[in-house]
C-alpha cells in the first residue's frame with residue numbers, strides 16, 4: 533500500500549478518486565451488449581455467455597433437477613449458517629417496515645403514505661470470481677418482506693454451465709425458482725427489456741463488477757429503475773493507538789480479495805501502526821488462496837497518517853467509503869461526525885465480514901463515492917410509498933383560498949377552478 537503522510541485537504545478530492553481499471557470504451561462495450569440483447573433476445577444472451585463465461589448454453593433457466601442436486605451438495609453446516617444469517621437479516625429488515633399513521637394537516641384534511649411492493653423485481657447475483665450466495669439473502673429477504681410478487685434471479689454460470697450449489701440452495705431456501713444462468717451486462721439488459729426466456733422486471737437490484745454496474749447505469753438512463761451503484765467493494769479503516777494491527781490487516785484484506793478493481797484505505801493518527809499493519813498484511817497475504825487478487829488491490833490502495841481521529845473522519849467524509857471501520861476508543865462518540873458512508877462498523881470486534889454475511893445489515897452498498905448520495909439496499913428499496921389524502925368539505929373550505937391564490941400566481945386558472953367550482957357548491 534502506498535504510504536502518504538498528512539496529505540493536505542486541498543488534495544483530498546483527488547485522493548478520493550477510485551482506481552479506474554484500464555477499460556477503454558466501457559460505455560461502448562456495455563452499450564453494444566445491451567443493444568444486442570434488446571434486439572436479439574436469447575440468441576444474444578447465448579452468444580455473450582459463450583464469449584465471457586465460456587459455455588455454450590442451451591436452456592437458460594435452471595431446472596428443478598439442478599436445484600434438487602444442488603440441495604444435496606450443500607453441507608448441513610453451511611445450511612445451518614445460512615439459516616442463522618437468514619434470521620438476523622430478516623429481523624433487521626422486518627423492523628424497517630414501518631406503517632405511518634395518517635396526519636391531519638388541517639381540520640378536514642388527512643394525508644398518509646402506504647408502502648406498496650414493487651411487483652416484479654430482478655436480482656443480480658455476482659458469480660464471476662466468487663459465488664456470492666450471501667447476496668441472495670441480502671436482496672430476496674427485503675423483497676419478500678415487502679411482498680414483491682415475482683422475483684427473478686440472474687447469475688453467471690461456470691465453464692461447465694453449472695451454478696454453484698450454495699447459490700441454488702440459498703435461492704431455493706428462499707422459495708425462488710426463476711433462476712437464469714446469465715451474468716454480466718447481458719443479464720441486466722435481459723431483466724431491463726425482457727427476452728423470450730427472461731421476463732422484464734420493474735426494478736433491477738444487486739451488486740456486480742464494472743460491466744454490471746455500467747449496464748445498470750445505462751438502462752437507468754432509459755427509464756428502468758435500479759437500486760443503486762454497487763460496484764467493486766471497498767473499505768476505509770480509521771484506527772488509533774488502541775487498535776490491533778492484525779485485525780486491521782485482516783479487514784483490509786477481506787475487501788481486497790474481492791477483485792483487483794477494489795480499493796482499501798487505512799487512516800490513523802498513530803504512526804507506528806502504519807508499519808505494524810504493513811507487516812501484518814504481508815504475513816496474512818501469504819496465507820490467502822486469493823493472494824494474487826488481494827495483492828493487486830493493495831497496489832491500488834493507500835494508507836494515510838493524519839494529525840487526529842477527527843481529521844481521519846473528515847477525510848473519510850470526502851472519500852465516502854462503502855464500508856467504514858472505526859477501530860478507535862469510544863467509537864460511538866464519533867457517530868454524529870460521519871456524514872458519508874455506506875455501512876459503519878464500530879470498535880475492534882466489529883469486523884466488516886460480519887456485515888457481509890450475517891449480522892443483519894445489508895451488504896449491497898454504494899461504492900465509488902456514491903455513499904454521498906445513496907443508501908444501501910433496504911426494505912424501502914422494494915416498495916413504492918404511495919401518498920393518499922382525504923379532504924372533507926370543511927377541509928376544502930380551510931385550504932381552498934390558499935390553493936386558489938397560489939394557482940392564480942402560477943397563472944394556472946384551471947387549477948384554481950378545480951377548487952372554486954367545489955367551494956361554490958359547498959357554500960350554496
Ligand SMILES: NC(=O)c1ccc[n+]([C@@H]2O[C@H](COP(=O)([O-])OP(=O)(O)OC[C@H]3O[C@@H](n4cnc5c(N)ncnc54)[C@H](O)[C@@H]3O)[C@@H](O)[C@H]2O)c1
Pocket residue numbers: 561584585657658659660661662664667688689714715716717718739740741742743744761762763764765790791793794854895896897898899
Ligand atoms: N457494492 C456492493 O454492494 C458489492 C457487494 C458484493 C460484491 N460486490 C462486487 O461485485 C463484483 C463481482 O464481480 P465478479 O466479476 O466476480 O462477478 P459478476 O457476476 O459481477 O461479473 C461476472 C460477469 O462479468 C462479465 N464479464 C467478464 N469479463 C467481461 C468482459 N471483458 N466484457 C464484458 N463482460 C465481461 C461476464 O458476463 C461475467 O458473467 C466485485 O467487484 C465485488 O467487489 C459489490
Ligand SMILES: N[C@H](CO)Cc1c[nH]c[nH+]1
Pocket residue numbers: 664666667764765766787854888895896897
Ligand atoms: N463485501 C461485499 C460488499 O461490498 C459483500 C460480500 C459478499 N460476500 C462477501 N462479501
Ligand SMILES: [Zn+2]
Pocket residue numbers: 765786787790885888
Ligand atoms: Zn466482502
